[in-house]
């Protein structure tokens with residue numbers, strides 16, 4: 077499950093320009109910060125990140141159970 081989620085992209089907002097950068101969960105696990113295209117170094121808030129993961133995790137679980145129903 078965790079490995080599958082590594083390929084899921086989530087949107088990271090820049091606090092300076094508001095631009096959203098998409099990074100995969102696998103990338104975020106290996107990086108504590110990223111540089112926005114505006115040049116701002118954005119630190120990845122671990123708590124916010126966990127909330128985002130939780131959202132993805134739930135929707136992914138919903139998706140899987142929907143698939144299982146579909147395959148019956």
Ligand SMILES: [Zn+2]
Nearest residue numbers: 090093112114
């Ligand atoms: Zn920015």
